[in-house]
Amino acid sequence: MTAVPTKRRAADVAYDAVESMIATLQLQPGSPVVEAELVHRTGLGRTPLREALLRMVSAGLITQEPRRGLRVSNVQLSDHLDLIQTRRALEQLIATSAARRATPPQRSSILDCAANMMRAADGGDLDDYMRADQMLDHACHDACRNVSAVTAITPLLIQCRRFWYAYQHEGDVKEGARHHMAMAEGIASGDERAAARGADALMDYLEGFARKVIDA
Secondary structure, three states: OOHHHHHHHHHHHHHHHHHHHHHOOOOOOOOEOOHHHHHHHHOOOHHHHHHHHHHHHHHOOEEEEOOOEEEEOOOOHHHHHHHHHHHHHHHHHHHHHHHHHOOHHHHHHHHHHHHHHHHHHHHOOHHHHHHHHHHHHHHHHHHHOOHHHHHHHHHHHHHHHHHHHHOHHHOOHHHHHHHHHHHHHHHHHOOHHHHHHHHHHHHHHHHHHHHHHHHO
């Protein structure tokens, strides 16, 4: 009875590990994805990694090409604003659902994750900032209890993280952290309107950042 959840957790760990590599450009756009190399780099087994890679193929983060195998998908500047528009609707849904449904421990965890983002931004530690961002997403997703919304938004988040990491010289991590904190505070307080405003302001920030990159 315990084998199934253990396997599921391993696949989720593998997904997060590969996500981080893609988002931080350790796996470059267009580069081949070699399963044996990922096993070596992550220390994880082939089975959970294979499951994670299949999920990423389905989400469009990794492409499967005839005779060329798996490759990391390319960053599409022209599509990024549409991606943010889609993400905006999902973020508002997740934030308001989390504000309504989160348990007290989940509300505390969401605030802690946002506080970690603030500390990382103040210290200029980009890796810690990205990790805290990922943990905040997980905390909000658990709290919202909307599997469909989480499934839809997950690949969009990775694309946004990768875009941000690639063009970070155009961004302001402290401003980004403040917007994440505003959304987290709305969720933690149970104020659905404040949570939605926070999510919307965060998307405004990301849209402005994207436009600066695209227009450069």
